[in-house]
Amino acid sequence: MSHFPSVPLADAHQRAGKHHKIVTDILSDLAKLDQFSAVKIILAEVGKKKADLRAALLRAAKKKRIHLATSSDDTHLYVFRSS
Numbered sequence: 001m002s003h004f005p006s007v008p009l010a011d012a013h014q015r016a017g018k019h020h021k022i023v024t025d026i027l028s029d030l031a032k033l034d035q036f037s038a039v040k041i042i043l044a045e046v047g048k049k050k051a052d053l054r055a056a057l058l059r060a061a062k063k064k065r066i067h068l069a070t071s072s073d074d075t076h077l078y079v080f081r082s083s
Contacts, residue, residue: 019056
């Protein structure tokens with residue numbers, strides 16, 4: 001006898017972290033760009049810490065096997081494909 005009920009995996013809720021929407025949007029925009037362009041993110045508008053957003057992006061990219069790199073200044077985060 002089990003202590004907890006079981007459900008098919010298809011019915012289990014998939015976890016979406018707090019950066020899920022912004023990371024998905026950035027990767028979607030990046031997919032539409034050529035290799036010589038970057039996505040420019042205005043940090044004040046997204047309301048996320050640069051380090052947290054960068055870490056979330058790199059985790060998602062690694063999971064999807066996308067090679068990307070980031071660069072930043074005081075107000076922007078730039079995301080681009082790397083080789």
